[in-house]
Amino acid sequence: MSRADGSSRPRHGLALFLPYLPLLLICFGPLAFALAKTSALERDMRIAVTENMLWVVTQTQKEVMALTLAAAAPDRQAEEIAQSFDLAVSRLTLLGQGPQQRYLAELGHADTLQQITTRILALDPEVQGHGPAQHAAIYEQGLALQSQFNRLANDVMMQEWEIAAERLDTYRSTQTTVIFAVAFAFLGAMGISWLFLRNKRRLNEAEIQRRRDSALLQEARDTSEMYRDFAAMVSHQMRTPLSLIDSAMHRLARRGDAVTASDVAERQGVVQDAVRRMTRLVETVLLVGKLDNRQVRGNLAPAALDALAQSALTEARGLHPGRDIRLSSTGSRIMALCDPLLVAHILENLLANALRYSPVETRVELRVFSQGGQVACAVTDQGPGIAPADQPHVFKRYFRGEAHRAEQGTGLGLALARELAELQGGRIGMDTWPGRGSVFTLWLPAASEGRP
């Protein structure tokens, strides 16, 4: 139970990233794959000359036909026939080169091309010369070759359709693959987001739970501590008056019949005092209990703080005959908006506190004044003051100053005074000078006299 957050120490670097690695792969892997596929498609779509094979073949056929017709024309010059021959040969040369040659070879037409070229070159006018016989031979050969060209063109066209169809298949499958890849990547991204969110939520929940736990723990500690202090205080506070009563009774019993009236009166005083002290203790404890259960509600009404101070003073003088207790007031009818019963209780506590912790021969003073929309009653003692180490704890329940642990006192007085003051929209101020004394001031909201 000591350190619930020990296991959720923040992780760094790779460790934080590692759980997402498979998902990142799922996310980016398909995208990389889709990219590779589409770039392969792009390469495939680059048009090469072999894509125009049908055009190349028909151009060759056209040139051979032009040569055939030129050879047949009676008025055609030798130069024209020679040029036509060159053009036909250049087309055949193109077909016999690199990619074109391989394309035809794949179609099984490497021999066809070879035959055509051989037959044409056999009639080369540069070798055979020009003349009616030679030209007639070119014409005959040209006509004879047409059917071969037709078959060649036909097969090339078929092949191109085949290639186009295959390419369409490839495009379609690539498209499908890319769609799947993107969908996968999308799912991967969704997965990553979900994981991120879930982890974040878990961390948040863990943090909230941790805080709640620690708050509960603290509350439980505080409560148990408070009850322990309460029990210690009550037993301690009860023991003294009970032992006083006990010893008074014992003495009376020992005297037996020799008890005088003055003896009885003396013991009676002791017992009454002890009973009063216990009654007050019980009242205080009850009040604290009511406060804790939120059963105390201030019935706020305008009341004269100086009058309340006067009654507190009178009561204190009655309880502490021989103490010098004084009241000074800057005016009469200094009105506070408060619950008079609660104020009486506060002043009683402040006075009791001042009287208890100051030497018997010193003076305790009450001063009532108003200041800045507030009214106040300051209780000043000439006691030892409060040690700096104790000052922050003065208003805590059951807190007793280091120097006074052994003495009488509930440790509830100041805590109660503050809680009751706050209940009425007021507060308790403290000023203390170690070695010289302390001033505890009850501040309350001012009220005009006519106010309800």
Next chain:
Amino acid sequence: MRVNIFAAMAAISAASAAAGEAGEVLLTVTGRVAEAPVELTRADLEALPQRSLITATTVTDGRPEFEGFLMRDLLEHLGAEGDSVVALALNDYRAEIPVSDFEDYDVLGALTMDGAQLSPRDKGPVWIVYPRDDHRELQDIRYDMRWVWQLVSLHVK
């Protein structure tokens, strides 16, 4: 113009048996040049600064070495003023080429391939060759179609 070209072709053809002859007209340039039409012989073309270029082509295997003149040198030499040229081939193939191509790239009017003169029976006498291997953007059908072979005439627009 068609007739002119035909005449030029005839002229080439007449001398085709002796393709290397210096006096033979290989290329006719028309349009927006200083003194159109300009007829250029092999000697004229070889008088331009000669450059070589090794590149793959779409119709041959390997990476042949081409030698010839830079197209921009030719246009500059002729005082051509235009945005594009229409290249016409012996086989009537025609392609319009923006002049910016010649400014952006070292486009060659190749006269030889692997040391041998380009013949009209192959891609000669002149083949417009782009430095395809040096620029990725040139590996595209839109540039491939500007590789006019059997070039016989340029019309500057």
